[in-house]
Amino acid sequence: MTISCWLMETILFVAPTESDGSLGKPALEALNVAKKLADAIPGSKLAVAVFGENLDGAAALLGGCGAARCLGIANPDLAQPRYASDAAATEALSRAAQATIVIAPGTSRMNRVLAGVAHRLQGRIDTHVTAVTAAQNQPVITRWYYRQRMEACIQRTHRPWIIAIDPGSAQPWSGQPQQASLEMLQLPTQQNGWRTNVTGIQAPPADEQTIRPDAELLFVAGAGWTKKQADGQTHVDEAAALILEFLKHTRASLGSSKSLVDISGEGQAVLPFLTHMNQVGQTGSTPRHPKGLAACCHGEEPHTVGWRFINERRAINLDPNCGWARGKADVLYVADAFAVMRKLNELFAAQKR
Amino acid sequence: MSQVYQIVVCGSVAPDPLQTLEPASSPAGPVLKNEMMLPAVLDPWAAHALYEAAHLAGKHQGSKIWLVSIGPKAKLQQVMMSIAQKVPFDLVAVDGPAGGFTDPAETAAVLAEAIRGIAGLDRSRLLVFGGWESATRGAGATMQIVGEMLGITDQFQGVDELAVNPDGSFKILERIEGGKHQVSVCSGPPALLGWATGNLPEPRNNPQLGMANMRGIMPALQRAKPVKLGAPGMTFVSVTQPKQQRATKIIKDLPPEKIAEDIFNWLTKA
Numbered sequence: 001m002t003i004s005c006w007l008m009e010t011i012l013f014v015a016p017t018e019s020d021g022s023l024g025k026p027a028l029e030a031l032n033v034a035k036k037l038a039d040a041i042p043g044s045k046l047a048v049a050v051f052g053e054n055l056d057g058a059a060a061l062l063g064g065c066g067a068a069r070c071l072g073i074a075n076p077d078l079a080q081p082r083y084a085s086d087a088a089a090t091e092a093l094s095r096a097a098q099a100t101i102v103i104a105p106g107t108s109r110m111n112r113v114l115a116g117v118a119h120r121l122q123g124r125i126d127t128h129v130t131a132v133t134a135a136q137n138q139p140v141i142t143r144w145y146y147r148q149r150m151e152a153c154i155q156r157t158h159r160p161w162i163i164a165i166d167p168g169s170a171q172p173w174s175g176q177p178q179q180a181s182l183e184m185l186q187l188p189t190q191q192n193g194w195r196t197n198v199t200g201i202q203a204p205p206a207d208e209q210t211i212r213p214d215a216e217l218l219f220v221a222g223a224g225w226t227k228k229q230a231d232g233q234t235h236v237d238e239a240a241a242l243i244l245e246f247l248k249h250t251r252a253s254l255g256s257s258k259s260l261v262d263i264s265g266e267g268q269a270v271l272p273f274l275t276h277m278n279q280v281g282q283t284g285s286t287p288r289h290p291k292g293l294a295a296c297c298h299g300e301e302p303h304t305v306g307w308r309f310i311n312e313r314r315a316i317n318l319d320p321n322c323g324w325a326r327g328k329a330d331v332l333y334v335a336d337a338f339a340v341m342r343k344l345n346e347l348f349a350a351q352k353r
Numbered sequence: 354m355s356q357v358y359q360i361v362v363c364g365s366v367a368p369d370p371l372q373t374l375e376p377a378s379s380p381a382g383p384v385l386k387n388e389m390m391l392p393a394v395l396d397p398w399a400a401h402a403l404y405e406a407a408h409l410a411g412k413h414q415g416s417k418i419w420l421v422s423i424g425p426k427a428k429l430q431q432v433m434m435s436i437a438q439k440v441p442f443d444l445v446a447v448d449g450p451a452g453g454f455t456d457p458a459e460t461a462a463v464l465a466e467a468i469r470g471i472a473g474l475d476r477s478r479l480l481v482f483g484g485w486e487s488a489t490r491g492a493g494a495t496m497q498i499v500g501e502m503l504g505i506t507d508q509f510q511g512v513d514e515l516a517v518n519p520d521g522s523f524k525i526l527e528r529i530e531g532g533k534h535q536v537s538v539c540s541g542p543p544a545l546l547g548w549a550t551g552n553l554p555e556p557r558n559n560p561q562l563g564m565a566n567m568r569g570i571m572p573a574l575q576r577a578k579p580v581k582l583g584a585p586g587m588t589f590v591s592v593t594q595p596k597q598q599r600a601t602k603i604i605k606d607l608p609p610e611k612i613a614e615d616i617f618n619w620l621t622k623a
Contacts, residue, residue, distance in 0.1 A: 081535060083508040108529040112510045115457065115494035119501040124458055124586070127492045140590060145453045147488055149374050152383070152454075153590040167530075196507050196539045202526060203533040211532025217620065250620060276513075276550035277532045282370040283397045283488070293616065308595070314616065320603055327598045333612045334605040343613030351621070 009044040009139075011037055012099035013067075014090055015058075016078065016109055017050050022057030025214075026105035028172035030165045033132050034103040035065055035173060040134035047071065048180075049093035051086075053079035055182060063178030071096055072182035077189075080198035087113040088188045091120045096185055099160055101139060103132070106164035114164050123160035130169040139163075148286050148305040167213070168288035168309070210247060210254035210273055217252035218289040218310055219243070220280060222324070224296025224317070226270045229338065240271050242341045249348035253289065255280035255306060257297050280306030295337040297324040304328050316340050356521055357415040358542065359475055360406040362442070363464050363483035363499060364399025365451045366424040366432045368392070370488060376592040382584060383454045383592040393428045393451075395436050398484025402548035404556055406482050407440035409515065418442040421467050423460065423582070424451035426574055433570050438563035439556040444570045445471060446577035453489030454592070456584040461498035463580050468503060476543050479503075485510045485547035493547065500545035507539050510547040 013034035015027035023031070031048065038046035049071040050058040062070050073089045090113055094102050102117075104110045106127055118125035131142040141154050141163055203209065225239040247254055256271075256278045280287060282305055292310035296317065304324055307313055315325035316337045325332040333340065368374060368391040377386040385391065395403070403420060410416035420442045422429055429446055445467050468474070468481070481500060486493040493510065500508045511528035518524055521541050526534040528549050604612065 081529075082537070084506040087506065108511060108527070108535075111493055112508065112527075113497070115492075115497035116501045116506075116508065118494070119458065119461075119498045124456065125492070125494050127494055135590075145490060145592070146368075146374050146385075147370070147491055150376050150592055150594050152592045155588045155590060156586055157588075158586040190506070195541075196537050198535060198537045200536045201529070201533050202536050203531070209532060213530055277528065279550075291620065293620075312619075313599070314619065316612070320605060326601050326603075329601050330599055331602045331604060331615075333607070333616075334603065335607070335609055335612050339609035340612045340616070343609050344616055347613055347617040 009041055009100045010047060010098055011044055011101045011103060012047045012049060012094060012097045014049040014093055014102055014104050016081070016086065017052030017055055017058045019053070019079065020057055021052065021054035023050070023061060024105070024107075025172055026107050026165075026167035029167065029170040030103050030105040031065060032173035033165050033170050037101070037103070037132050037134060037139055041137050041139070047097040047099065049097060050182075051078050051089040051093065059180050059182050061177040061180075063180035064176040065173060067180075069097060070180040070182050071185060073185045073187050075187040077187060077194065081109040081112070082194060082196050082198055083112055083116070084190060084194055084196065085187065087116050087120070090114070090117045092185055092188055094121055094160065096183075102160055102162040104162070104164050106166045111164060114162050118160070118162045121160050121162075123162055124156055124158045125162040125164070126154065126156075127164040128166050129163050130166050132163060132165070147282050148308045208273060211277055212251065212253040213287065215251055215253040216290050217250055218255050218280075218287055218292040218307065219246065219250070219252040220255040220257065220292065220294040220297055220307060221271065221274070222257045222295065222297030224298065224337065230336070235338065236270060238338065240273065242338065242345065243271065244273065245345045246341055246348075249345060249352070252293075253287065254278055255284070255287065257281060257299065257306070294324060294329070295341065298322055299324050356413050356517060357478055358409060358413055358480050359478045360410060360416065360418045360480045360482055361468050361471065361474075362399065362403045362406050362418060362420050363422075363481065363496065364396050364403060364420060365422050365487065365489075366393040366428045367396040367451070367488040369394050370397070375594060383589050384452055388452060389425065389427075393432050395432050396484055396487050396489070398486060398488075398548055398550070400436070400555070401551045401553070402482040402484055402546070403436070403440055403442070404553045405515065405548055405551045406480075407442075407556065408553055409517075413517070419445055419471055421445040421447070421464055423447040423449045423463055423580070425449075426577055429577070430574055433567070433574070434563075435558075437566035437570055438558040438560060441562060441566060444573040446573045447580055448577040449580040449582050451489065453487070453491070454584060454589065455490070455582045456587060457490060457492050457494040458498055459582045459584070461495045461502060463582065464495065464499050465502035468499070479543040481505060481543070481545040483547055485512070485549050496545060496547045503543070505543045505545045507544040508547075509537065509539075509544070511549045512546045513549050513551055515546060
């Protein structure tokens with residue numbers, strides 16, 4: 001449905017609850033975006049909707065956000081993040097709210113279903129949205145194209161318009177919690193039941209977990225760690241030990257350049273704990289952390305998008321003209337990363353003592 | 354009993370990631386500057402989907418792969434010359450734009466129509482594969498809409514692994530937050546999988562396979578139906594490259610102890 005001039009928007013915030021019934025940080029960020037947009041467009045209405053096995057924590061909070069309607073679907077089947085059931089719930093809630101704009105957290109769970117829901121609602125969707133503003137009473141979204149290489153501001157006349165907010169790109173809603181009275185809906189079910197069952201989560205052991213989205217620091221390990229050093233030898237074992245010890249001290253999240261991950265895929269003896277999941281950059285992730293420290297990374301623009309969304313950036317590299325750092329980092333230390341990291345680990349160890 | 358699958362892989366072309374990309378304006382909206390001059394590759398995550406499809410088909414005799422691809426004919430031909438040497442597939446080509454500044458709903462509609470047009474497709478054996486996001490629009494939306502248009506409600510995104518259980522069901526690992534995987538069991542086809550990196554290396558080039566594939570690819574390119582894709586109802590207020598250039602402070606000739614101290618203070622300050 002395309003309408004050139006909207007008199008009033010119904011802005012729906014929709015999110016699944018966590019297993020304890022509360023709303024996670026990405027959901028609260030999306031709620032804040034939805035509320036601010038509703039405040040910015042005169043005459044618009046805010047509605048909120050949650051779904052999950054248990055909605056208690058969310059209901060205890062949402063009464064304070066000023067929504068005109070609060071909707072919910074509680075069902076044990078929604079304990080599983082499964083396409084068919086999550087899409088059915090999101091569709092039912094969006095229809096019930098008669099939403100013209102749907103704002104949701106861009107988590108893996110919601111990103112799995114939102115585009116399908118947009119199709120069911122005959123709507124349109126934008127994902128990985130990093131900002132939502134209003135210009136002349138119309139929403140304007142910001143998102144990146146070509147893997148964080150260019151940024152676009154977009155308006156749409158089509159409704160409903162589904163907007164998935166990239167986690168970490170907005171402040172979480174922090175209003176006064178208040179109990180909401182939820183209008184409860186039934187979960188539409190499939191005729192022959194769900195064909196998919198979520199059986200669990202596979203995660204590396206806690207001491208081997210190197211990807212930490214909520215970490216204060218992203219440590220980016222470049223290919224230089226596995227190259228020959230001044231003595232003409234590679235020191236991969238020492239590199240691995242230094243990096244793991246640093247991660248243990250700082251609880252940083254570990255990213256790696258594509259080249260380093262590719263080397264591991266080719267079966268060469270490289271940093272054993274790196275997988276494609278650690279990869280940042282053009283064909284990897286672009287995580288959001290307050291600080292970033294890169295060591296032994298190199299490469300120009302296509303590779304450096306890996307720390308596009310890192311606020312404070314420092315790098316250690318032997319090359320003072322390194323394209324990864326020059327113009328991209330706040331501080332570049334021209335030094336041997338092995339020596340610096342060894343000393344840095346000693347400082348953290350001394351602090352703990 | 355061994356299962357037989359019909360695997361449709363959706364994958365388009367994208368500019369080589371190492372190229373410099375700049376936005377430009379056209380009467381139809383934003384485009385890439387010199388888009389037709391840029392060397393192209395098969396979209397990286399779609400390429401992984403194709404390699405995983407070939408791996409699965411190889412283990413299940415009688416299975417077949419179609420690659421459904423929207424792109425300018427000349428670009429498709431260039432990319433197929435290389436991809437054809439890696440895995441066996443039938444090409445279904447659609448002659449249209451492959452850039453990022455189009456609407457996923459438009460792209461999905463064309464892909465779904467092309468899939469429906471494949472003769473002899475058996476829904477009970479159908480697996481639709483693609484990249485979980487493209488390297489152009491990067492929305493991660495097209496595949497889900499294609500699935501909905503084909504009536505497939507068992508969908509998985511960010512897939513790194515698919516294993517076929519003895520009873521014919523699938524065990525599927527999808528990427529979720531925090532470097533973890535969600536493990537699901539799906540009772541069988543039809544299903545849609547948006548692949549992340551998977552676990553397979555890029556197959557080696559096989560010139561004989563390339564010759565065999567190209568015999569079908571060239572006619573498919575000639576048959577490619579022209580389509581127009583756009584972004585109706587969508588206004589690009591601006592498209593810009595990030596201009597932010599940091600004034601990097603370069604610290605040389607400092608001993609490792611001092612550098613470590615500086616970094617330590619930076620990391621531990623509130």
